[in-house]
Amino acid sequence: MENNRKKDLLVSSFLVMFIIHSNQVGVGILGFPRYITQYTEQDAWIVVIITGLIFHVFVWMMYVILGDDNEDIIDLHKKWFGSWIGGFLNILFMLYMLLGAVIVLRTSIEVIQAWMFPELQTWIPAIMYLLLTYYVLAGGFRTVVGVSFFGVILPIWLITTAVSPAKFSSFTNLLPVFDHSLKEFAMGIKQMTLSYLGAEILLFAYPFLKNPKKSRIWAHLGIMGTTVIYLIVMVISIAFYSDEQLQQTIWSTLVSWKMVELPFVERFEYIGITFWCFVIFPNLCLYIWAATRIGKKTLHIKQKHFSIVLLFLVFLACVMIATREQIDMLNTVTASIGTYFFYIYVPIIFLYSVIRRRVTR
Amino acid sequence: MRMLPKRDLAAELIDVKWFQKAPFKKEMTLDEMLEDLSKSSDFVTYHNKRSAISYTIIYFASIIDPAQLHRNVLPKLNECEMKSLEELESKIPIQNLEITSDAKKIQERLMNGYLAVRLSNDSNVLLMDLSLTKSRDLSAPEIEFSVMGPKEGLIEDLQTNMNLIRRRIPHPKLRMKQVTIGTVSKTKVIVIYIEDIASEQNVNTVMQRLEDIDFDIIADSSFLGQMLEDNSFSVFPQMIDTERTDRITGHLNYGAITILAEGSSNALIGPINFGQLLVSFEDYYLGWNIASFFRIIRMFSIIMSIVATPLYVAVLTYHFELFPSKLLATLISSRSDIPFIPVIEVLFLEITIDLLREAGARMPSKVGQTLGIVGGIVIGTAAVEASLTSNILLIIVALSALASFTTPVYRMTNTIRFLRYPLILFAHFLGLIGIALFSLFVLVHLIRLTSFGSPYLAPLYPPRLMDWYDSFFRLPYVMQKKRAHFFRTEKVSRFLDKKEKKRNSLDFDEQ
Numbered sequence: 001m002e003n004n005r006k007k008d009l010l011v012s013s014f015l016v017m018f019i020i021h022s023n024q025v026g027v028g029i030l031g032f033p034r035y036i037t038q039y040t041e042q043d044a045w046i047v048v049i050i051t052g053l054i055f056h057v058f059v060w061m062m063y064v065i066l067g068d069d070n071e072d073i074i075d076l077h078k079k080w081f082g083s084w085i086g087g088f089l090n091i092l093f094m095l096y097m098l099l100g101a102v103i104v105l106r107t108s109i110e111v112i113q114a115w116m117f118p119e120l121q122t123w124i125p126a127i128m129y130l131l132l133t134y135y136v137l138a139g140g141f142r143t144v145v146g147v148s149f150f151g152v153i154l155p156i157w158l159i160t161t162a163v164s165p166a167k168f169s170s171f172t173n174l175l176p177v178f179d180h181s182l183k184e185f186a187m188g189i190k191q192m193t194l195s196y197l198g199a200e201i202l203l204f205a206y207p208f209l210k211n212p213k214k215s216r217i218w219a220h221l222g223i224m225g226t227t228v229i230y231l232i233v234m235v236i237s238i239a240f241y242s243d244e245q246l247q248q249t250i251w252s253t254l255v256s257w258k259m260v261e262l263p264f265v266e267r268f269e270y271i272g273i274t275f276w277c278f279v280i281f282p283n284l285c286l287y288i289w290a291a292t293r294i295g296k297k298t299l300h301i302k303q304k305h306f307s308i309v310l311l312f313l314v315f316l317a318c319v320m321i322a323t324r325e326q327i328d329m330l331n332t333v334t335a336s337i338g339t340y341f342f343y344i345y346v347p348i349i350f351l352y353s354v355i356r357r358r359v360t361r
Numbered sequence: 362m363r364m365l366p367k368r369d370l371a372a373e374l375i376d377v378k379w380f381q382k383a384p385f386k387k388e389m390t391l392d393e394m395l396e397d398l399s400k401s402s403d404f405v406t407y408h409n410k411r412s413a414i415s416y417t418i419i420y421f422a423s424i425i426d427p428a429q430l431h432r433n434v435l436p437k438l439n440e441c442e443m444k445s446l447e448e449l450e451s452k453i454p455i456q457n458l459e460i461t462s463d464a465k466k467i468q469e470r471l472m473n474g475y476l477a478v479r480l481s482n483d484s485n486v487l488l489m490d491l492s493l494t495k496s497r498d499l500s501a502p503e504i505e506f507s508v509m510g511p512k513e514g515l516i517e518d519l520q521t522n523m524n525l526i527r528r529r530i531p532h533p534k535l536r537m538k539q540v541t542i543g544t545v546s547k548t549k550v551i552v553i554y555i556e557d558i559a560s561e562q563n564v565n566t567v568m569q570r571l572e573d574i575d576f577d578i579i580a581d582s583s584f585l586g587q588m589l590e591d592n593s594f595s596v597f598p599q600m601i602d603t604e605r606t607d608r609i610t611g612h613l614n615y616g617a618i619t620i621l622a623e624g625s626s627n628a629l630i631g632p633i634n635f636g637q638l639l640v641s642f643e644d645y646y647l648g649w650n651i652a653s654f655f656r657i658i659r660m661f662s663i664i665m666s667i668v669a670t671p672l673y674v675a676v677l678t679y680h681f682e683l684f685p686s687k688l689l690a691t692l693i694s695s696r697s698d699i700p701f702i703p704v705i706e707v708l709f710l711e712i713t714i715d716l717l718r719e720a721g722a723r724m725p726s727k728v729g730q731t732l733g734i735v736g737g738i739v740i741g742t743a744a745v746e747a748s749l750t751s752n753i754l755l756i757i758v759a760l761s762a763l764a765s766f767t768t769p770v771y772r773m774t775n776t777i778r779f780l781r782y783p784l785i786l787f788a789h790f791l792g793l794i795g796i797a798l799f800s801l802f803v804l805v806h807l808i809r810l811t812s813f814g815s816p817y818l819a820p821l822y823p824p825r826l827m828d829w830y831d832s833f834f835r836l837p838y839v840m841q842k843k844r845a846h847f848f849r850t851e852k853v854s855r856f857l858d859k860k861e862k863k864r865n866s867l868d869f870d871e872q
Binding site: 011015112115116120124125128129132135136139142143147148216223263264265266267270271273274277278281311317 | 621679680682683684685686791792793794796797798801802803804806808810818822823824
C-alpha cells in the first residue's frame with residue numbers, strides 16, 4: 001500500500017535499514033564484550049547471534065503491531081487505550097527516548113574525556129552536539145535519516161581495522177564451544193540486549209516510509225548488519241584478549257585499535273574516536289526526533305518549540321551526570337528498561353494487536 | 362505575494378521577498394516623455410518641415426546605427442509622398458517595425474536603440490529597430506580552461522551567446538524565454554531549456570523566481586544566481602557559473618536549465634548537485650577510466666585542501682602522540698625555534714597565501730607573475746628562515762592551496778578556501794573532535810541544502826544507485842543509457858537500448 005502522506009516528507013523504504021542499524025550501533029560497541037564474557041566467556045559470540053535472532057523476531061512483531069494503516073505507535077496507543085492511558089504510555093515512551101539520548105550523549109562524551117581530553121568540561125561538547133541536533137531536527141525527518149545514512153556509510157571502513165588485532169589473536173580462545181549452562185546464556189542475552197536496543201525507532205519511523213509494507217526485508221537486513229558487526233567485534237575481542245584482561249578493559253574495542261599500525265599514525269584510536277562522532281550522532285537525532293513526535297501528537301506542542309525544551313533537558317541531564325559510576329548506573333537502568341520493553345511490552349502488545357484485529361474483523 | 366516552496370528556517374529569515382515587485386504605475390504622455398528624454402545631449406529630435414507632411418524623427422544617437430539611418434530610413438522618408446505611417450511602414454526595408462501610441466512602450470524602445478517617426482503631431486509613432494551593439498570577439502574560456510575540447514567561451518553579447526547555444530543544439534524543442542529584470546538596468550534575461558527533457562516543475566520554479574525579482578541593477582548573471590538560490594546563507598554554490606558552451610550544452614541535454622543575462626559572459630546552470638562541482642567538462646573528452654580517476658583525485662584534493670591545515674593544528678596542539686616517534690622528531694625539530702602556538706603559525710601562513718591570491722587576482726597578468734615569485738618564494742623562504750613558520754607547514758599550506766585549485770568550478774574554490782578558517786579554529790579549541798563536529802555540521806548542512814528543490818547531495822543521499830554512472834566517477838557512454846533521476850526528466854532514455862547484444866563467445870586467437 002502506498003503512503004498518502006505528503007511525498008516530500010517521506011523517505012525510501014530501504015533506508016529503514018540504515019535507520020535501525022545506526023540507532024542500534026552506538027557507544028555500546030566500544031565496550032560490550034566485557035559485559036557478555038562475564039557470564040559466557042568464550043561462548044559470548046553465540047550470545048551475539050542468539051540475541052540478533054531474537055531481535056529479528058521483535059522486528060517481525062513490531063511490523064505486525066504497526067499493521068497496514070500507516071500509523072505509528074503513538075496513534076495506536078491512543079486508538080487502543082484511549083487518550084488518558086494511551087497518553088500516559090506515550091509519555092513513558094518519551095522519557096525512555098530521552099533517557100536513550102542522554103545515555104548516548106553522556107557516554108560518548110565520557111569516551112572523549114577518558115581518551116583524548118581529560119580536562120574537557122562536559123557542557124562544551126554537549127552544547128555543540130545538541131545545537132547540531134537542533135539543526136538536524138529543523139530539517140525534518142529526511143535530514144534525520146540522512147544523518148543516520150552517513151552515520152553508517154562514513155565510518156563503515158573502521159570494520160577493516162579488525163584485521164590488525166586479528167594478527168595478534170589466538171583463535172583457539174574460542175574453544176570449547178557451548179560450554180555454559182542455559183542460565184549463563186540467559187544472563188548474557190540480557191546483557192547483550194542493551195547493545196541491540198534502538199530497533200524500537202521503527203515504531204515511530206514507520207509512517208514516514210514511502211512503502212512501509214515492503215520495508216520489512218530492509219529492517220531485517222538492518223538487524224543482520226548489526227549482528228555481523230557485533231559478531232566481528234566479539235570474536236576479535238575473545239581471541240585477542242585473555243579472559244582476565246578483557247574483564248579489566250572497559251573500552252576493549254578502543255584498546256584493540258592500538259594494534260593498528262599505519263606509517264603516519266601511531267595511535268589509531270584517536271582517529272577511531274573522531275570517526276565515532278559520526279556513529280553517535282544519528283542515535284541522538286533519532287531519539288530526540290521520536291520524543292518530539294510524541295510531544296507533538298500527545299501534548300500538542302509544535303516540534304519546533306518542543307525540541308528546544310527537550311534538548312535543554314538532555315543538556316541538563318548530561319551536565320549533572322559526572323562520575324563513571326553514575327554513567328554505569330544509567331547504563332544498567334536503561335538496559336533493564338529496554339529489556340522489559342522488548343521482552344514484556346512488545347510481546348504483550350503484539351498479542352493484543354493480533355487479538356484485537358481478529359475481534360474487530 | 363507568491364507562495365514560496367517549502368523552505369527551511371534559515372531561508373525564511375532572509376526571505377527573497379526583499380527583491381519582490383511592488384505594484385507601481387505612473388502614466389506619462391508622449392510629449393512629457395519626449396521632453397524628459399531631451400535632457401540628455403545624445404537624444405535627437407529632428408523636425409523636418411520641408412517634406413509634404415512634416416515629420417519628426419526621434420532617437421538616441423549613441424545607440425543607433427547611423428549607417429542604417431542614412432541608407433535605409435532618411436532616403437525613404439524624403440523621396441516618397443507619404444500620407445500615413447502605414448504607408449511609410451510598407452516602404453522601409455527594416456524588420457521589427459511597429460506603430461504605437463503607448464508612451465511607455467515608445468520610451469522602452471527608444472532606450473533600446475529604436476528610432477521613432479512621428480507625422481505632424483500625431484499621437485501614433487512608427488518604431489523601427491536600428492540598434493547597434495558593439496561587443497568583443499569570441500575568445501577562449503579564460504576561467505574554465507581545458508586542454509582538450511572546444512575553446513569557445515561566452516561573451517558579453519546576449520545575441521551572440523544565444524547564437525552559440527542554438528547552433529550547438531538545433532533541436533525544435535530548445536526553448537529560449539525572455540524576462541526583463543532590473544528597474545534601472547532593464548537587463549534581458551534568457552531562460553534556456555529543452556522542453557521535453559527539462560522537468561516542467563523546475564522550469565516553472567525558475568520562471569516564477571525570475572519574474573518575482575525586484576532589484577535595480579543586474580550587472581552580471583551572478584547577481585541572479587544569488588537571488589535564485591534556495592538558501593542564500595550557504596557558502597556552497599547552488600548553481601554553476603560557466604562560460605563554456607559545451608558545458609551548457611551537456612547540462613541542457615541532461616535536463617538542466619540555463620540562464621543567460623545581457624552583458625554577462627557567464628551562464629548559470631541549475632539545478633546542480635555536489636557531484637557536478639567535481640566535473641570538468643573535459644572529463645567527457647577523456648576516456649571514462651581516466652576521467653573517473655581524475656574525479657576521484659579531485660574529490661580527495663577537496664578533502665585534503667580543507668582538512669590538511671586544521672589537522673596540523675589539531676595534532677600539534679593536542680595529539681602529539683598520534684604520530685610515530687620518528688615522524689614526530691622531524692616535526693619537533695622543524696618547529697623547535699618557532700615562538701607561536703600552531704594556530705597562529707597556521708593562520709599566518711594561510712592568510713599570506715590568501716593575500717597573494719587576492720592580490721594576484723586584482724593585478725594585471727604581467728605583474729601577477731612577479732607577485733607569485735615574490736610571494737611564493739621570497740616570503741615563504743624568509744618566513745621559514747626567520748622561524749616564523751616551520752617548513753613542514755609551508756609544504757602543507759602550499760599543497761592545500763594547490764589542491765583547492767583543482768576544482769573545476771571557480772565558486773567552489775572559494776568555498777573550499779573559506780571553510781578552512783572555521784575548521785582551523787575548531788581544531789584549535791577541540792582538536793580532532795572539533796574537526797569531527799564541524800565536519801558533521803557541514804554534512805548536515807549539505808544534507809539539508811537543495812538546488813531548485815532538488816537534493817544537493819544526490820545521488821549519494823537520497824541514495825540513487827542508478828544515477829551514479831556520472832557523478833563521483835564516470836562510466837563509459839554505453840552504460841549511460843538514462844538521464845539522471847536527479848533532473849526529474851520525463852524523457853529518460855538517451856539512446857535506444859539494443860537488447861539483442863551479441864554475446865562475445867569468441868575465444869582468444871579466433872576470429
